[in-house]
Amino acid sequence: MSNTEWPDNFNLDAPADVTQRIKTFIQDELAKLKEFDQKRAQWVKQNLPASYQMTYIFHEHTQRVADDVKNTVLHMGLGETVADNMYWAMLPHDIGKRRLPLHIWDTIEKPENDIKKLRRSHTELGIQIVEEQLGDIEHPFIDLMKDIMLNHHEQQDGGGFLGKSGDQLSTPVRLACIVESFDGYSIARPHFGDRDISVEGVLKRMRDEKGADIYDMELFEAFAATKLAQA
Ligand SMILES: [Fe+2]
Ligand SMILES: [Fe+2]
Structure with missing residues (x-):
């Protein structure tokens, strides 16, 4: 999917047999991601100092960002279907993470580039999972889901994981990138120091330090207005 349209011409109600399989797939994968988080917690307990707090919990992150995209879309007046x-x-954008080793996710220092790269390959690993399990199904929702899964760590200037630039990213993906980034900056991490992680603080950082090189600013301001209206 490389269009600039919002997904308003299909839904997850029909056809019922296909969409039920898709929803079951997503719920099963989220349960597996939760299990992966539990294994991570175990790994952290055994390998990192007791002072290390595992704050970025994947299955909780996926729920927050799914809520954020939904609320932004509604705030923009795009309607219930979209x-x-x-x-x-x-919801399933990060499912590929469970296929990567436990030890790469929790680090006391800011992660090295090779670790970062390995982490980011969860996008392509997620696509593999979808193809293995739903490869026989054709439904426009699957194209949307795969588009977000593959491209949610891209940047407008082409500096993201796959090097795609803004004009190669669909509108749904551009919103996903913003929401993803906001959530990442909002969760305290050991290497963040005393950075301001309030809603206002994170929005300011994204606007001033990242801006149009990284994000679609029209969508960013719609997202920011949504978050501030909730605060
Ligand atoms: Fe991700
Ligand atoms: Fe994510």
Whole structure:
């Protein structure tokens, strides 16, 4: 999917047999991601100092970002169909993480580039999981879900994981990148020091330090307005 349209011409109600399989797939994968988080917690307990706090919990992150895309879409007045499609498509965006080793996720220092690169390959690993399990199904929702899964760590200037630039990213993906980034900056991490992680603080950092090189600023301001209206 490389269009600039919002997904308003299909939904996850029909055809029922296919969409039920898709929803079951997403729920099963989220349960597996939760199990992976539990294994991570175990690994952290055994390998890192007791002072290390595992704050970035993947299955909780996926729920927050799915809620954020849904709320932004509704705040923009795009309607329930788009909101629902975006919500379900965002939920499984990080499922590929469970196929990567436990030790790469929790680090006391800021991670090295090779670790970062390995982490980011969760996008392509997620696509593999979708193809293995739903490869026989054709439904526009699957295209939307795969588009977000593969491209949610891209940047407008092409400096993201796959080097795609803004004009190669769909509108749903551009919103996903913003919401993803906000959540990442909002969760305290050991290497963040005393950085301001309030809603206002993170929005300011994203606007001033990252800006249009990284994000679609029109969508960013719609997202920011949504978050501030909730605060
Ligand atoms: Fe991700
Ligand atoms: Fe994510």
